[in-house]
Amino acid sequence: MEHITEQFFNEKITSAKVSFERALDCKHTEFDDLYPYMLEHPQFFWYKRYVAWSELLTIVKLCNELSSEWKDQFTEKQVNYIEKQVMSSRVLDEWYETNDSKEHAINE
Numbered sequence: 001m002e003h004i005t006e007q008f009f010n011e012k013i014t015s016a017k018v019s020f021e022r023a024l025d026c027k028h029t030e031f032d033d034l035y036p037y038m039l040e041h042p043q044f045f046w047y048k049r050y051v052a053w054s055e056l057l058t059i060v061k062l063c064n065e066l067s068s069e070w071k072d073q074f075t076e077k078q079v080n081y082i083e084k085q086v087m088s089s090r091v092l093d094e095w096y097e098t099n100d101s102k103e104h105a106i107n108e
Contacts, residue, residue, distance in 0.1 A: 009059070009068040016043040020027060023052040024095055053087040 003048050022029045023045075031048050038044040060082055063070040081091045 001014075006068055009063050009066070009070070010027065010073075012059045013073055014065065015071045016052070018059075020049070020052040020056045021095070023049045024092060047101045050087060053091075057085055058081065 019029050026045055029052065031051055060070055073096060075097055077097060
């Protein structure tokens with residue numbers, strides 16, 4: 001079995017964060033490829049965000065259980081949202097601290 005390293009978890013957290021932020025920004029994610037027929041449904045983007053949020057929380061949970069640091073990739077406010085574990089309209093509206101410092105997910 002391959003040895004799991006701190007770098008492995010850092011990459012997973014980064015990937016989950018980018019995926020969640022792309023979902024917030026209504027940009028393409030792997031989820032779009034899984035369910036291309038869903039793009040026409042209005043609830044798709046809410047579900048897509050929920051799936052990305054769940055993935056992020058799962059990776060954070062694993063990091064916590066294995067004492068792997070994850071908080072340094074997020075703002076204090078984002079860490080607070082993640083620790084509360086509930087994706088609310090506040091999380092969706094205020095994930096990015098301000099429009100000026102908004103870090104959009106990588107556009108691919």
